[in-house]
Amino acid sequence: MCLYLVGIGPGKPEGMTAEAEAVLEKCEIIAGYTVYIGLLQERFPEKQYYSTPMKQETERCRWALCQAADGKETALVCSGDAGIYGLAGLVFQLSGEMEKPPEIRVIPGVTAASSGGALLGAPLGHDFAVISLSDLLTDPAVIEDRLRFAARGDMVICLYNPSSKKRADYLKAACDIILAYRSPETVCGYAKNIGREGEAAGVLSLRELREFQADMFTTVYIGSSSTLRIGERMVTPRGYRTVQSCLRENRAGKRRQTEENTASAFGRVMIFGGTTEGRLLYEHCREQGIPVSVYVATDYGCRILESRENQEQQIHTGRLTRQEMEEIMRRERPVAVLDATHPFALEVTEHIRAACTAAGIPCHRIRRTLPEQDSMPEALCFDSIKEAVSFLQNREGNILVTTGSKDLPFYTALPDYRERLYVRVLPDAKTIAACVELGITGRHLSAMQGPFSEEMNIGYIREFDIQWMVTKQSGAAGGFYEKQNAARRTGVTLLVIKKNQKETGISLEEAMEILEELK
Ligand code: SAH
Numbered sequence: 079m080c081l082y083l084v085g086i087g088p089g090k091p092e093g094m095t096a097e098a099e100a101v102l103e104k105c106e107i108i109a110g111y112t113v114y115i116g117l118l119q120e121r122f123p124e125k126q127y128y129s130t131p132m133k134q135e136t137e138r139c140r141w142a143l144c145q146a147a148d149g150k151e152t153a154l155v156c157s158g159d160a161g162i163y164g165l166a167g168l169v170f171q172l173s174g175e176m177e178k179p180p181e182i183r184v185i186p187g188v189t190a191a192s193s194g195g196a197l198l199g200a201p202l203g204h205d206f207a208v209i210s211l212s213d214l215l216t217d218p219a220v221i222e223d224r225l226r227f228a229a230r231g232d233m234v235i236c237l238y239n240p241s242s243k244k245r246a247d248y249l250k251a252a253c254d255i256i257l258a259y260r261s262p263e264t265v266c267g268y269a270k271n272i273g274r275e276g277e278a279a280g281v282l283s284l285r286e287l288r289e290f291q292a293d294m295f296t297t298v299y300i301g302s303s304s305t306l307r308i309g310e311r312m313v314t315p316r317g318y319r320t321v322q323s324c325l326r327e328n329r330a331g332k333r334r335q336t337e338e339n340t341a342s343a344f345g346r347v348m349i350f351g352g353t354t355e356g357r358l359l360y361e362h363c364r365e366q367g368i369p370v371s372v373y374v375a376t377d378y379g380c381r382i383l384e385s386r387e388n389q390e391q392q393i394h395t396g397r398l399t400r401q402e403m404e405e406i407m408r409r410e411r412p413v414a415v416l417d418a419t420h421p422f423a424l425e426v427t428e429h430i431r432a433a434c435t436a437a438g439i440p441c442h443r444i445r446r447t448l449p450e451q452d453s454m455p456e457a458l459c460f461d462s463i464k465e466a467v468s469f470l471q472n473r474e475g476n477i478l479v480t481t482g483s484k485d486l487p488f489y490t491a492l493p494d495y496r497e498r499l500y501v502r503v504l505p506d507a508k509t510i511a512a513c514v515e516l517g518i519t520g521r522h523l524s525a526m527q528g529p530f531s532e533e534m535n536i537g538y539i540r541e542f543d544i545q546w547m548v549t550k551q552s553g554a555a556g557g558f559y560e561k562q563n564a565a566r567r568t569g570v571t572l573l574v575i576k577k578n579q580k581e582t583g584i585s586l587e588e589a590m591e592i593l594e595e596l597k
Contacts, residue, residue, distance in 0.1 A: 079146050079147075079148075079149045079150055079151050079152070079180055079181075080146060080151060080152075080180060080181045080182070080183055081142055081143055081145075081146035081152050081153075081154060081169065081180045081181070081182050081183075082101045082105060082151075082152070082153045082154070082182075082183050082184075082185055083153075083154050083156065083160040083161070083164070083165065083166045083169060083182065083183070083184045083185065084098050084101055084102060084153045084154065084155045084156070084160060084185045084187070085098065085155075085156055085157075085158055085159035085160045085161070085162075085164065085184075085185060085186055085187020085188070085189070086098055086102075086114060086117070086118070086155050086156070086157060086158075086187055087157075087158065087187045087188040087193065087273065088157065088158060088188060088190060088193040088194075088272040088273035088274070089117060089157070089271070089272065089273035089274035090273035090274065091121055093188055093193060093273045094187070095185070095186070095187060095188070097185055097186075098185050098187060101153060101185050102118070102122055102125075102153055102155075103122070104151060105125065105151045105152060105153040106125065106126060106150045106151050106152065107125065107126045107127075107128060107142075107145050107150055107151070107152040107153070108122065108125045108126070108127055108128070108152075108153045108155060109127070109128040109129070109130075109138055109141060109142045109145075109152065109153070109154050109155070110128075110129060110138070110154060110155035110156065111129065111130070111131070111138075111156075111157075112129040112130070112131055113157075114155050114156070114157055115127050115129040115155075117274075118155065128141060128142070128145075135165055135168060136168065136172070138154070138165070139154065139165055139168050139169045139172050140172055142154040142169070143169065143172060143173055143176060143179065143180060146180035146181075147176065147178060147179065147180045152180075154169065156187070157187075157190075158187055158188065158189040158190050158193075159186055159187040159188070159189040160184055160185070160186075160187065161184055161186070162189045162191075162208075163210055163212075163238055163239070166184050169182060170182065190238060190269070190272060190297040191206075191208055191236045191238075191297065193269070193272045193273060194268075194269025194272050194279065194297040194299070195236075195269075195299070197269045197272060197277070197279035198267040198269060198279050198281065198299060198311065198312045199267075199281075199308065199311030199312045199313045200311075200312075200313045200314065201234060201236075201267055201299040201301065201305065201312040201313070201314055202234055202236065202299075202314065203313065203314040203315060203316045204234065204302065204304070204314045204315070204316055205231075205233050205234070205302075206233050206234035206235065206236055206302075206314075207224070207228035207231075207233045207234075207235050207236070208235075208236045208237075208238065209221065209224050209225060209228060209235060209236070209237055209238070210237070210238040210239045211237055211238070211239050211240050211241070211245070211248045211249065211252060212238075212239035212242070212245075213245070213248075222255060225252055225255045225256060226255055226258075226259075229255065229256045229258070229259035229260060230259055232259075232260075232302045232303050232435055233302060234299065234300065234301055234302045234305060234314050235256065235299070235300040236297065236298070236299050236300075237249070237252065237297065237298040237299075237300070238297060239294065240252075240292040240294075240296055240297075240298045241291075241292040241293055241294060241296070242293075242294050246291075249287070249288075249290065249292050249298065250288050250289070253284060253287055253288035253300075254288070256284065256300055257284060257288070259432075259435060259436070260284060260300070260303065260435060260436065260438075261284070261303075261435075261436050261437055261438040262283060262284050262285035263283050263284070263285070263438055264283065264284040264300065264301050264302075264303070264305070264438060265281060265283070265301040265305045265306060265307045265312055266281070266282055266283060266284050266286075266287040266298070266299060266300050266301055266312070267279065267280065267281045267282070267298070267299040267301075267312040268280055268282070268287070268290065268292060268296055268297070268298050268299070269296070269297050269299075270292075270293070270295060270296045270297075271295050272297070274295070280310075281307055281310055281311065281312045284300060287300070299312060301314060302314060303434060303435045303438050303439070303440070303441075304440055345369055345413055346369045346370060346371050346410060346412045346413065347363055347368055347369070347370045347371075347412055347413060347414055347415075347416065347593065348370075348371050348372075348373065348406075348407070348410065348412035348414070348415045348416070348439075349363075349370060349371070349372045349373070349415075349416045349418055350372075350373050350374075350415070350416070350417050350418060350419050350426070350430055351372050351373070351374050351418045351419065352374040352375055352376065352418075352419060352420060353418050353419065353420055353446070355418040355444050355446070355586050355589075356372065356374070356416075356418035356419070356444075358586060359416055359418055359444070359586070359589055359590070359593065360372050362590055362593055363593060366593065366594070368593060370392075371392040371393075371394065371410065371412070372392065372393045372394065373394045373398065373406075374393065374394070374395055375395075375396070375397045375419075375423075375426070376395065376397075398429075399429070400429035400432055400433055401433075403429055403430060403433035404432075404433040404436050404437050407433055407434065407437035407439050408437050411439070412439060413440075414439070414440050414441075414442060414592065415430065415434050415439050415440070415441045415442070416442050416444060416589055416592075417430045417431070417441060417442065417443045417444060417583075418444040418589075421446045421459075422457045422459065422551070422562075422574055424551070424558065424559070425559045425562070427443060431443070442583070442584050442589060442592065443582065443583030443584070444583055444584060444585070444586060444589050445582065445583035445584060445585055445586075457562070457565075457571075457572040457573075457574045458571060458572070458573050458574065459573075459574050459576050460573060460574070460575055460576065461575075461576055462575065463481060463485045463488045463489075463548070463575055464488055464491075466548055466573045466575060467488050467489055467491050467492060468491070469573070470492060470546060470573075471491065471492055471493075473545075473546070474545070475498070475543075475544075475545025475546055476498050476499075476500060476542055476543050476544050476545055476546070477489075477492075477498050477499055477500065477544070477545070477546045477547070477548060478500050478502065478535075478538055478539065478542065478544045478546070478547040478548070478570075479499055479500065479501045479502065479548050480502050480528075480547065480548065480549045480550075480561065481548050481549065481550050481575060482503065482504075482550075483501075483503040483504070483509040483512055483513060486501065486512070486513065486516055486518070487516065490516060495517075495518075496517045496518065496522070499518060499522055500521075500522055500524075500538065500542045500544060501513060501518050501522060501523055501524070502524045502525075502526065502528070502530075502538070503523070503524070503525050504525065504526075504527060505525040505526055505527060506525070509525070510523070510525050521542070524538075528556075528557050529556060529557025529560065530557050530560060530561075531560055532560040532563045532564045532567070533564075534560075535547075535560055535561055535563075535564030535565075536564045536567060536568055539564060539565075539568045539570055540568070544568075544570055545570060545571070546570065546571050546573060547561060547564075547565050547570050547571070547572050547573065548573045548575070549561050549572065549573070549574055549575070550574070550575045550577075551574050551575065551576055551577045
């Protein structure tokens with residue numbers, strides 16, 4: 079005989095699937111948590127029921143497995159879906175201990191994320207993470223990490239078990255973690271007693287959610303940076319096309335406000351530029367009459383932009399910190415941010431993205447599609463070390479190599495490599511031996527664990543009279559920015575070996591389309 083693991087949906091009879099209903103109809107025994115049994119008894123009065131209170135799950139599962147093994151069609155019911163924070167997993171594990179386990183079938187049900195989402199609108203329209211705040215079976219440190227990473231990934235977060243008598247302040251603690259990554263104005267929602275007596279749902283800000291008293295029959299939703307409040311509904315638009323039309327609506331709304339309050343800068347597009355793409359997008363805005371502010375890091379970036387007579391356009395020069403970006407975004411509330419900075423300005427791109435997330439502004443990274451003649455010659459980019467080496471062959475000066483020991487043989491193509499190379503590798507005996515074998519020794523070889531500070535890089539550059547520094551495009555963890563800043567401060571040219579990975583983001587054409595929609 080079969081043991082059915084039946085998800086009965088959120089509560090009300092209509093919330094159960096037809097399959098679940100048919101299975102319960104044919105089973106002799108129905109087992110489950112006392113509350114759910116209560117929900118079913120009225121509907122299927124003829125059955126034999128077995129209920130245990132919470133925390134006696136193992137006993138309940140063992141009992142149900144034995145009944146089915148003894149030849150009785152048995153259903154073990156769970157609210158929502160039996161496989162989502164339900165008993166399905168435990169049943170499979172326990173069946174492994176049995177000599178002759180019964181057949182086990184899982185009948186899916188509508189989980190709380192989905193039924194609560196329906197009450198709120200469409201909060202889970204884009205990527206989301208479901209996290210349970212219950213620490214009965216999970217280490218609290220793991221829960222905190224998962225919250226952190228989901229928030230960092232700008233996912234919509236759906237929280238199960240947000241609270242219980244013993245853990246009354248868990249939701250507040252979770253909000254505090256998420257507030258480090260998301261604006262207090264982030265659109266959030268809750269759904270309570272879904273499909274049961276006392277059903278309620280509401281939309282609120284992350285700041286308000288922090289003070290919200292959730293109970294164990296509440297499911298909580300924390301929006302991503304693109305989640306919207308539309309009337310009393312919580313909506314996460316799907317994909318950028320949909321975002322565009324919402325933006326357009328927002329913008330139309332903001333225009334109305336602008337008319338009422340002409341002093342404000344509502345409805346602007348904010349471009350971070352300094353590249354050809356930035357210039358083209360800026361020109362497009364001007365042509366289309368879209369108010370735009372452009373932020374460029376240097377005068378050079380500014381020069382590539384055309385005249386600035388028109389009052390509607392604004393060009394700002396100077397490097398901004400992440401904090402400053404966020405402040406400007408909060409003040410100006412642009413309808414969208416277009417990040418058209420140089421592809422090697424990785425740090426800037428990270429800052430723009432973080433500032434947008436914090437300020438709750440949609441951010442679009444523009445993928446590089448044009449040659450880089452107009453970009454600042456701060457970094458030279460190569461597809462491979464081999465290419466970088468052949469570039470160096472025709473140039474003089476000492477080279478700081480930070481690309482690792484494995485690729486060192488490529489550098490021996492330089493005729494005077496023993497004199498010109500200053501190599502930094504990991505302090506590992508084999509690695510050092512390989513370097514020595516190549517003839518890289520003495521002051522030319524440093525073995526030390528990185529990443530290195532900007533000051534340390536500058537120290538190397540000054541000590542060994544470095545002209546060129548070769549690095550992989552490694553990001554923050556590889557100490558890339560410290561190298562980039564050291565090179566910038568000392569006038570050394572940075573040679574960057576590109577990642578094979580394709581650049582992410584939207585194309586220039588797609589960005590133009592977004593602007594088109596904003597008109
Ligand atoms: N298997 C269930 C989840 C069990 S974990 C499912 O798939 O839905 C228990 C948590 O689920 C609760 O703390 C609450 O966050 C959520 N939940 C389950 N039923 C709910 C309901 N009717 N209304 C609101 N939240 C519910």
